[in-house]
Amino acid sequence: MNKLTVYETITNALRQRFDTAVWAAKQAHDAATNEESVAENKYDTFGLEASYLAHGQSQRVLDCENDWRTFEKKGVVLFEEDDVVALWALVELNEVDKxxxxxxxFFISPCAGGLTVEQHHQSVFLVTPSSPVGKALIGKEEGDEICLRQNGLEVVYEITRVC
Structure with missing residues (x-):
């Protein structure tokens, strides 16, 4: 798998997520400031709820922009054959005993944990160093085995590539 292509795919996905958040924030703002949102009586809370939603969407825009900008500014980081898994690494795992x-x-990312992108019909999962998978991978090297919990079972994987 080409790390530069994966990096570009992640950056594009984060940009799309940012664009979607901007659109959603605009929709929420429009709903909150619409004349139909004015309360008709003391029990009518639609306008108040819409303003809370607009505020939350504005926060989401900032978070999505920070994630996208983090990737856009950093650029791809290449690892050597003997390097250990660290931030910005793309890691290939193969299930043992299969x-x-x-x-x-997995892509070890400073942000946007949980995002999944597709590359050549293969999923690449973004994990942060503080996630359980990130903690299991950080500091390991090619040839090491790690145990990941999946559907309540412990599955053993071997790290076959760090790039």
Missing amino acids: HVPYTKW
Whole structure:
């Protein structure tokens, strides 16, 4: 898997998420400031609820912009063959004791944990260093085994590539 292409795909996904957040914030702001949002009696809370939503959407715009800008400014970080897993690493894992190898890809990211992007019909999962998967991967190197909990079961993976 080409790390530069994965990095660009992640950056584009974060930009799209930012654009969507901007659109949603505008919609929420329009709803909050619409003349139909004015309370007709003391029990009519539609306008108040719409203003809370608009505020929350504005916060989401800031968060999404920060995530996108973080990736846009950093640029791709390449790792050498003997490097340990660290922030900005793309990590390939293969399930141990499988007749048919099952591969998973993780990108160690400072933000946007939980985002998944597709690259060549393969999912790449963004994880932060503070997530359980991130904690299991940080500091490991190619050839190390890690245990990940999936659907209540412990699954053993071998790190087959750090780039």
